[in-house]
Structures are given as structure tokens and as C-alpha cells.
Amino acid sequence: MEFVNPLTGFRLDGRRPNEMRHIRGEVGVVANADGSAMFEMGNTKVIAAVYGPREVQNKSQQLNNQALVRCEYSMANFSTGDRTRRPKGDRRSTEISLVIRQSLEASILTHLMPRSQIDIFVQVLQADGGTRSACINAATIALADAGIPMRDLVTSCSAGYLCTTPLLDLNYVEDSAGGPDVTVGILAKTEKVTLLQMDAKLPMDTFENVMQLAVEGCKAVAQYISEVLLENTKQLESRRGM
């Protein structure tokens, strides 16, 4: 299958190889949560809610020198094309929960909140490839909305390699084509990598290009997220009458 048109160089959905899908972020979508956000990357749509820092619910998990960060990823029954009813806590969602938690823990200043707990819940409403990235981006905004101290924004984006072209931000069709899928998460300012995952094989020098492309995608997402957060802060400020 032609994933990149050899004549025009456009992808199946009309994007250029280094073009991201349309992204949109919204702060404060769940009223009762301490912080929440919605993030869309094309047709992928996720909601993240953050509760905490609060008292540790299960005392045996309490850490005396830092905060306990927990994460749960769940998919709605209607999020995929074919309707499936999946049990909670299957291997895939456990793995994604772990990945999200680890990449965000890198930026949370957990040592400032000992003996407390921060819960991050991400809910996928629509899945069209790149749910991991979208979840991390949504969770970053939600953490910022909750006022959790962080070193930096963690943003994520994926890239792949199909038809001898590195492609940014794969959608579901491109993702299931069998080519490599590199998901990268970075700390936006320091440009340190907190998440890196790849499946399928890829020559060393190509990998460098694909990863570079994904990092560029992360930076673009970070730019957008900081705009969203700034806009939100300005609104909060004007509501306070400042």
C-alpha cells in the first residue's frame, strides 16, 4: 500500500511527511478534579484528570521522602472503530499506565510533597493512533492545571518510517502498516528524553532521522501547550480582576 504518494509526496490523509495532525488542548474539562484537560491529535481524543496532592489512600504505599504518583489509563468502549468490551486492567492498558507515570514522574518535583499521593487518570474517548502521546500531553496540561510543581512540561509525539520516508505523528492506518513506530517524550526546555519506545527494526542512521523528527514534533506540541496554559492563566487573572 502507498502510504506516501510518490508523485505529490502527500500522505493518505493529505498531510506532508513532516506535518502533524491538528492539535487542540482545553484546560478544565472535569469540574470536580483538581486539574483536568482534554487533548486532541487529529481524531485521537483523550481526557486527563488529576487528583492531588492528597492523603495517601493505601497507607502501605506511602513514601516518606516523596509523593506517590499513580496513573490509570482506560479506553471507552466506543473509542475504537469496532465496538469492543474490554476488561479493566488488561496488559496493554497496564503498560501504558506505567509508561505515562514514568515519563511524567521525571518532571514532577515529588520530593516537595512527601507522604502524599497524586493520581493521574486518562480516559481515551477516541483512538486513532498515538494515544500514548496524546495521553501524556493531556496529563501534562492537567498536572499544570492542578498546580503540581514540575521541573518542565513533558510532551510527546510519535514518528514512523514508511515508504522510505520518515513520517511525523502516525495515525491508526499508518501505525498498523507494520513499519517502525517511535514514540518519544521529552522535557520541553532541557530537551531531555523521558520516554522512548520503538517497535520493528530500523537501520541506525535512519533511526536518528526518525527520532529527530519525533523530537521536533514534541517541541511543536510543547510550544502549543505553553500557549494554551498561558491563555488559561490570563483568563484566571482577568477573572480575579487583576
Added chain:
Amino acid sequence: MVGLSSGEKHFIRGGIAQDLRSDGRQRLNYRPVSVEVGVIPQANGSARVRLGATDVIASIKAELGRPDPLRPDKGKVSIFVDCSPTAEPKFEGRGGEELSTELSVALQRCLLGGKSGAGAGIDLSSLMIVEAKICWDLYIDALVVSSDGNLLDALAAAIKVALSNTGLPKVTVDLGTAPDDQPEVDVSDEEFLQFDTSGVPLIVTVTKVGRHYIVDATSEEESQMSTAVSVSVNKRGHICGMTKRGGAGLDSSVILDMISVAKHVSEHLLSVLDSEIAVAEAAAMS
């Protein structure tokens, strides 16, 4: 989980007794309803309904299936509710399962009628394509994104709106010559038939706090309730189903009174929802 001090509890109860609740509403007023349609593009129909801070999404997927041999002239509908942990941390893991099941069963009871399917709020015979051979299976999936009380009413409203947003593809059937031939089915991807939702009921939950009834209780008010009766009422004022929740016992005359309150409130709610649906459909078209 709502943690309230005794002063706050007293304030909530006192406000209800004086017909001025803590958010400024009267006892029989709903919070403002906001409706959005077509939120899930892959589904046949979908809707998002917000009642104050309560936020639910309902999606409807239609698949072709075989009717139940015991009820050859009716289609099949199943309702599943899922409580997302984003709504409340206690829904984490399997924590939301009990509430999800309670809500699914209550919705099934109020919208789909008994086992025989007779008296169902949703007209199951309109899902029939060829008797005893082909019918539509409707899968109604609802997700609670944010919860601040009165989930059942919000879910029923979301399902009603999602059904009115649902387009079922037009199906042409070639029955074949032999009577036991598997019929050939052609599903159109251009022509859609609108689903008739005028008979689909709404649910009004009347919550008893102290000696008074309130509708559309927030989670703080729900923590103070003694009992709640959920009544599903359709446009003609018929009662399609009922559930009582909460531990305290109720006098049967009180139940009848609560039902008449629910019926009275449902008229107003139906007209509000109908106009919201019209606005949302117009917004989705533009």
C-alpha cells in the same frame, strides 16, 4: 466521596426545607442542561449531556444481527455504562464496577421494559428488518466523565439525545427463493433513516431529604438523602419504569406523591431537552 461537616449538612438540609438550595435553586428545579451531538464520529449516534458539573457521553452503535427466537418481531438493545476514574478517584480499577452495573440495570429497566420486551420505552419493533431473520442490534455505551450527582437522569437524557442523533443505514434485503436461505443484505452507506425518539422516556429522580423532595440532587445533596425514586416518563405522561434506591423505608402514599412530582417535572424537562436538541442539531449541521 463527599466529606461534609455537621454545619454543612445542617445548611444543606435547612436550605432544602426552606426551598432555597445551596446553589440557589428551588426544590423542583433542574440545573441548566447543555447538550452536544455527534461527539463520537465513529458511532451511529452520540451525545454529550452536562447537568451542572455532571458530564456524560452516550454513543450508539448499530450492528445487524438475528432476532431472539422467542421474540422474532423485535430488535435487540443493550445498555452498558462505564464510570471513568476521571469522574472520581474511587472508580479506579474495579472500583466503579458496582455503580456501573447499578446504573446499567436501572437504565435497562427504565428504557427497555421487562424480559418480554413489552412496554419498552424504546420501540423495539422499529429495529426489525425481516421477521425472525434480521434485525438491528443497538449497543448503547455510556461513559461518566465527571460526576456531581444525578447520574441516572443525565445518562437517560444523553441516551435520548444520542438516539435522536442516530442514523441507521437503509437496508435492502433479498430474501432468496428457498424459505431457509440466508437472506442477502445490502447496507446503504448514503441513505440513513432517522430513529423515532418521540416515545423514548426520560428519567426523573426524586430524592427525599428530610421531609421534602428535591430533583436533580448534587452529590452533596445525595449524601444527605434518605431514599430516591427514579421514574421514567415518556412524552404522553406514561410511566415506563421505576427504581427505588437508598436504605430507608417509604410509605406507599409517599411513593405515589413522588411519582406525581416526577411526572410534573418531566414535562418541563422534556420541553427543555427538546429545544436543546434542536439547538445542538443546528450547531452540528453548520
